[in-house]
Amino acid sequence: MTALTRLPLYWRICLINGLVFLVGTVVLAASPATISTRVLVSEAIVLLVGLVLILFANALLIRSTLAPLERLTRLTESVDLQSPREQLSDDGHGTVARLFRGFNAMLDRLEAERSSSNAKALAAQEAERHRIAQELHDEVGQGLTAVLLGLKRATDRAPDDLADELRGVAEIARSSLDEVRDVARRLRPGVLDDLGLLSALAAACTDFSTHSGVHVRRGFAPGLPPLSAEKELVVYRVAQEALTNVARHALASTVTVSLSTQGDAVVLLVADDGVGIHGRAESTGIRGMRERARLVEGSLVVRTRIGGGTEVRLVVPTGTVTP
Template sequence: MPLFWRVCLINGAVFLVGTLVLALSPATVSSRPLWSEVLVLFVGLVVIVVLNGLLLRSVLRPLDRLTTLMAEIDLRQPGLRLEQGGAGPAEALVQGFNAMLERLEVERTTSRARVLNAQEAERRRIAQELHDEVGQSLTAVLLGLKQAIDIAPHDVVEELEQVRETTRASLEEVRRISQRLRPGVLDDLGLLDSVSSLASDLTARSGVPVRRGFLPGLPHLPPETELVVYRVAQEALTNVARHARATEALVGLTRRGDTLVLRVADDGVGGADPSRGAGIQGMQERAQMVDGRLEVRRREGGGTEVVLEVPVPAESA
């Protein structure tokens, strides 16, 4: 039955009971009501209103809880549901709302996975083009410059050498960009050496020393989980180089029971806000793809700490 008719029936039942009580009781009202009669009528009216309010409150209370929950919903933090209980007419609405949240979260996770997979495919394509086309073109330029230096007059050799060094530096930068876009080291070296390579690259680019804390016996992970761990470590170390103004950083991979834990910390200025920045939101979305949990927090004594926890598959555990 629609909620409107249920409310009407409740009100009608309450008024009917009140009318029957007045009609069947010995109470009467004089042509000029006495104060005692007015008091009886007033008490009866209060009882009717209170009883009607209690009945309607039990029916409509889930709507108030639903309104409060709707203001707190954030699909970036899934799992929030409205508690179900009772058999009032609003419970069907609560169940429907929870089911809608479930569908939205599943669809968001699925679409996010498709988007991230498309991004990885596009990165691989761009990396391949940089390696095959730009890299080969710069290599050809280096060979041409070497031949030109061999036959060039002595007064222009020094300038050609400077051009060759610039070209060589550009070729190395193209290779580094290609490696960052396509983590082929995951297939060649594995997760530990790949993350260690990221740490070495940070030190080479920014001069910030990175301490490593890798425990032996880490489990074998599915390729998509390894990619998520690698990308989160890459983004966290990139943030250290860009924003932290740190003098030292730490990257660690450990295992706690059936959970793999990645930790990236620095002693910089801190102040990372998890609710802002596409980089942090991207890390959170990647973590949710593999049922992981990401936390960005301040370190005691200064700095920022990024902690990623991902479940270990049962066969690996």
């Protein structure tokens, strides 16, 4: 049987057909059945039964031979290209086993290429965010600051009626400066680099509550294990995106943001009391969060809460942090 499995698929099928017809011929030759010059009804029935048995046996043998290809077909139709973790067993030898090993190797390469591409894309995105935030702070922010100083000097020297108008213009410039700083802070949270993850999450929650009017309950467990800079950034970005989704879609009144430990992992939980997802298609934001989680070997679950609302749960392994 091992020698048969080593044969190419084409020759295996030919051999199966040959064996089936050989057995049928031997059985027919050894049987006492005869065929008259004019075929009788009983003889026709015997021939028909024999033909049916031969075809049935041939179909069963070929089906068992091609069954692995059916498994391969089903997997190619159902495999999740975003996370192709399911693979085929490649036990045995021959063409089918080599095909399975080649398919599994292709899935491994696809996963490696996808992870590498996503890592490069997210790294480029973070670098671009950092560049834009820096330019907003250094160029636009400083330019608006200079405008405010000029307006103040002009206001001090202007007549009362003109001074009132200049003060209005200065207020608009000051508001624009605050917005620029707010955008720069969201693009690249300097507090994450300076004060750490907990302070950055607290600032993000405060900023979210101020702009959305949604009450935020925070729960950060004491004594959290240290994370690498990359993992801290992933936790922060997932929390940021989850809060953005709440503001856009949830119609919630309260959001809970917590950070705790679970074994050798850190768990981020963002839960709201809004309308829930209710089977909606996965958005680009959720896919982005999932990709970020995979980059640090974490896992992300987004689901509707039993009491209503949506829950985003990110689990990030702590690993070893290099000082």
